Amino acid sequence: MSLDPRALLTDLFNAAVASAQPALCIPPHLPEPPKGRLVVIGAGKASAAMAKAVEDHWPGDLSGLVVTRYGYAVPCERIEIVEAAHPVPDAAGMEAAKRIKDLVGGLSADDTVLCLISGGGSALLALPLDGITLDDKQAVNRALLKSGATISEMNCVRRHLSAIKGGRLAAACHPARVVTLLISDVPGDNPMDIASGPTVADPTTCADALAIVQRYGIALPAVVREALESGRGESVKPGDPRLSGCEVRMIATPQMALEAAAEVARKAGLPVHILGDSLEGEARDVGSVMAGIALQVARRGQPFTAPCVLLSGGETTVTVRGHGRGGRNVEFLLSLGIALNGQPGVHAIAGDTDGVDGLEEIAGAYFGPDSLARAWAKDIKPKDSLANNDGHGFFEALGDSLVTGPTLTNVNDFRAILILPS
Incomplete structure (x- = not known):
């Protein structure tokens, strides 16, 4: 031969790589136009390219903001693109996460939020719980990356230290309809592990996160340990009524x-x-x-x-x-x-x-x-x-x-x- x-x-x-390009994957999965506004948000290494595909194929008005990795921006006209750090979060990602959460506040049941999520979103969409600093999050992230923990284990810990992951972003969108388009980068394609599941319910607990930390011998800042031990970092659970209008569509997978x-x-x-x-x-x-x-x-x-x-x-x-x-x-x-x-x-x-x-x-x-x-x-x-x-x-x-x-x-x-x- x-x-x-x-x-x-x-x-x-x-x-x-070509099979998972957003220009190919996005158009068949766009939702029908809503009675009210379409707000586009998102995070991940592919999120800017996903946003461009939405702009190119959406028939009406839209606005929004997505955050992607430095160097991964794609020019868009109506959706703002912000770049931030990956795999260790930075201040740009934290500020973008704040703005995204603010952007979806005050929407009505006639509005639709189109959430574009791909791998890398855990670091890019970094909004720590109250009392936890960006330095704390960075320290935990670095320790997790070096620990040998699986991506599922790392994201379980991340979800319970976040003000936006583990379903919290979807809860902030309520009562608007939320349609999440996912490009999966995780084994098993579990939506809660892709970017730590900002728009999906999370059945894991703070106790699960603590067990992972202990398993890998990760030293935690005192305020981070307190958030987990007290249960203050608990995420949004299955059956929460704020997530009743949420839909997830897997558009590209390994x-x-x-x-x-x-x-x-x-x-x-x-x-x-x-x-x-x-x-x-x-x-x-x-x-x-x-x-x-x-x-x-x-x-x-x-x-x-x-x-x-x-x-x-x-x-x-x-x-x-x-x-x-x-x-x-x-x-x-x-x-x-x-x-x-x-x-x-x-x-x-x-x-x-x-x-x-x-x-x-x-x-x-x-x-x-x-x-x-x-x-x-x-x-x-x-x-x-x-x-x-x-x-x-x-x-x-x-x-x-x-x-x-x-x-x-x-x-x-x-x-x-x-x-x-x-």
């Missing part, structure tokens, strides 16, 4: 992105196997397990025969112990490559569909059968790089980083392993 493995894998990643990539691989003549859209766990552990599967395919023809492509999505975690820059996709890929140990015919790509892996403006990387040898030739020790959580440094040195710039969407991590006959 004559093909360029790196080019093909890059095409698969690009197809996954599974949809995997299916789009699979179609590209099939057109190239390759059998495709989707292993899951919600794989979690430590990135290095998932990498070594995936390597075991790939080796069984390459050496034994089980459970699939080569050539084939293995696709997966989800959100792994990195417990940062070294002095590297983290990045769950590059950590996964480096661990995978070390376990493959130069196995001929096995190539892989891993990247975050938002274009940012960890704190880096790098989506992920490519790994080939010769990557370890090329690293050793540069006096780079792959196992040392992994131990130091320095996947980004490793792949940059090889020239194998995947750099996309802002993709204006986010449907979580994308991983593809191409196995060719050796």
